[in-house]
Amino acid sequence: GAGVSQSPSNKVTEKGKDVELRCDPISGHTALYWYRQSLGQGLEFLIYFQGNSAPDKSGLPSDRFSAERTGGSVSTLTIQRTQQEDSAVYLCASSPATSGSGELFFGEGSRLTVL
Amino acid sequence: AQTVTQSQPEMSVQEAETVTLSCTYDTSENNYYLFWYKQPPSRQMILVIRQEAYKQQNATENRFSVNFQKAAKSFSLKISDSQLGDTAMYFCAFMTYNAGNMLTFGGGTRLMVKP
8 A cells, every 4th residue: 555554443351361563665665663652652662674684672561462574564563451541542663774864654543542 | 761741731822822732751861862753643652852962052843843852851842833733742752872762762742832
């Protein structure tokens, strides 16, 4: 597609359930980022993929969070045993390369609500 | 570690007037980029303007301009002739050179443009 696509747009789940959030980056973009935006807050970095390199997982808040990127394209963020504090908007972004331009192309996010 | 601070959680401005959003940052790096991103109600963030630290000239992009004070570590955004479509969250962001487009975001400022 023309832009970064994320699904689902909204997800409501019960505490303790696992959820998967999907990101489809812009075709040809080698870098992919996941950020978390809690209500009224800034963006918290979660994880970064660049090509075939090992991902930078330094922002993942706990071992309940994991992400993978298959074939250098689509990425899935998985949250296991969800907690109420996981409620947030999860934003995915991609960029053409580590060009240093700083321009990330964002999706519209997946809003997760944990009851 | 870098930190980015936006001290104005919310601001409002009358249509056609000028507004300035504040941002300060803390870093020991000498070479870096600064950015302002806009997040409208649709949630999709877009890049508004970018400034390279080695450039003394302030960046401008149509109605958007910055006041970059490197010594003071200040990076404010001025929006001239405010339009209703400027209503959004605005995030200041920082990136060091060769950081793989890894951005550190401030907490955001919610701007309301009133008719």
